[in-house]
Amino acid sequence: MHPEIEKRYLAFAQSKKLRQTSQRDAIVEEVFRTDEHFNAEELMDRMKKTGIHPSRATVYRTLSLLTEANLLKEIDLGDELTTYDPNFLDRPSHNHLVCVDCSKVIEFEDDHLETLNECLSKRLGFQAVSQTLRIEACCDKLRLQGRCENLIAARLSGKKLKKRR
Amino acid sequence: MHPEIEKRYLAFAQSKKLRQTSQRDAIVEEVFRTDEHFNAEELMDRMKKTGIHPSRATVYRTLSLLTEANLLKEIDLGDELTTYDPNFLDRPSHNHLVCVDCSKVIEFEDDHLETLNECLSKRLGFQAVSQTLRIEACCDKLRLQGRCENLIAARLSGKKLKKRR
DNA sequence: GTTATTGCAAATGATTTGCACAAGG
DNA sequence: CCTTGTGCAAATCATTTGCAATAAC
Numbered sequence A, B: 001m002h003p004e005i006e007k008r009y010l011a012f013a014q015s016k017k018l019r020q021t022s023q024r025d026a027i028v029e030e031v032f033r034t035d036e037h038f039n040a041e042e043l044m045d046r047m048k049k050t051g052i053h054p055s056r057a058t059v060y061r062t063l064s065l066l067t068e069a070n071l072l073k074e075i076d077l078g079d080e081l082t083t084y085d086p087n088f089l090d091r092p093s094h095n096h097l098v099c100v101d102c103s104k105v106i107e108f109e110d111d112h113l114e115t116l117n118e119c120l121s122k123r124l125g126f127q128a129v130s131q132t133l134r135i136e137a138c139c140d141k142l143r144l145q146g147r148c149e150n151l152i153a154a155r156l157s158g159k160k161l162k163k164r165r
Numbered sequence C: 001g002t003t004a005t006t007g008c009a010a011a012t013g014a015t016t017t018g019c020a021c022a023a024g025g
Numbered sequence D: 001c002c003t004t005g006t007g008c009a010a011a012t013c014a015t016t017t018g019c020a021a022t023a024a025c
Helices: A003-015 A024-030 A040-050 A056-068 A111-122 A140-145 A149-156 B005-015 B022-031 B040-050 B056-068 B111-124 B138-143 B149-156
Strands: A073-075 A084-085 A095-098 A103-106 A126-139 B073-074 B083-085 B096-097 B107-108 B126-139
Touching: A003 A056, A024 A040, A024 A056, A073 B040, A095 B111, A111 A126, A111 B096, A111 B107, A111 B111, A111 B126, A126 A140, A126 B083, A126 B096, A126 B111, A126 B138, A140 B126, B022 B040, B022 B056, B040 B056, B056 B083, B083 B096, B111 B126, B126 B138
Parallel strands: A095 A126, B096 B126
Antiparallel strands: A073 A084, A095 A103, A126 B126, B073 B083, B096 B107
């Protein structure tokens, strides 16, 4: 876990007078163990492997806390459930490209976007607070070469692919 | 109703061999009577005023059809329910700015955004299919003048404001 | 001890679906 | 007729919540 995350979490916990519990500690630990996106169900599965089995309610409650602490961000990847993104501390203004074929998610940053956002908001008479850009696209590989390892991997792992809207 | 919409709807209905029913006709009519965004519940309310009272199921089924026909687009305005936008025929690539104070939604178009999208996708090795940009912002009026008629109107109408994430 | 936290099961709320009946072509 | 569409009520599914038991501090 990134030391900055830990520091901020501790500060948050202190300010909210949160008690230290094994369940919550384990969840926070697991959430920030990698930089992967996840949903609540996937986190439940990951928790099982750690040996600590917090209830679904506790998982959801902890995710809310981390979101409130601005350590986690709820994002919408175009499916019906909430995805959590633990990478906004490192890259505060990144956005997401989702492959319509394999559901692979790619994070990207672009300075133009920030500028654009500022201009736009100003033009419309607003102060920008946050922006969310989601690009749906299909990968050149699949289109040009007829195969894409992400798609193959997704199918093998039984990952449920996004239904096309 | 925009004649182009009607034309496309008829073509779609024909291609799918849809039967003509009073309920569906009335829903389609009402959906495209104005250019306002709406959610399923609001549409139900609007339908009541037309004298035709289709069931919730029929409303949802018709919304799905119109979405499939590309006459309506499901958008995410940051709350928990699906919003439908009937304005994508006129302005195929517009996006949305949502006021964090009054939940007012402003549609905007920007050529830079299209260009940016192309460049980005290309840079990442993808072919852009669609983009969704949502900007959350607070209006200058409320900030500078301490009041904003949208907020007042929203409160008066009992409109439920977005919960801040 | 006092108060926060947990786990369970039940509640919620938007959307979907199975099915019997009604209506379009 | 034959098949599609409708309405109802029940089902879904992610997420939230009430409450009694448990654990922090």
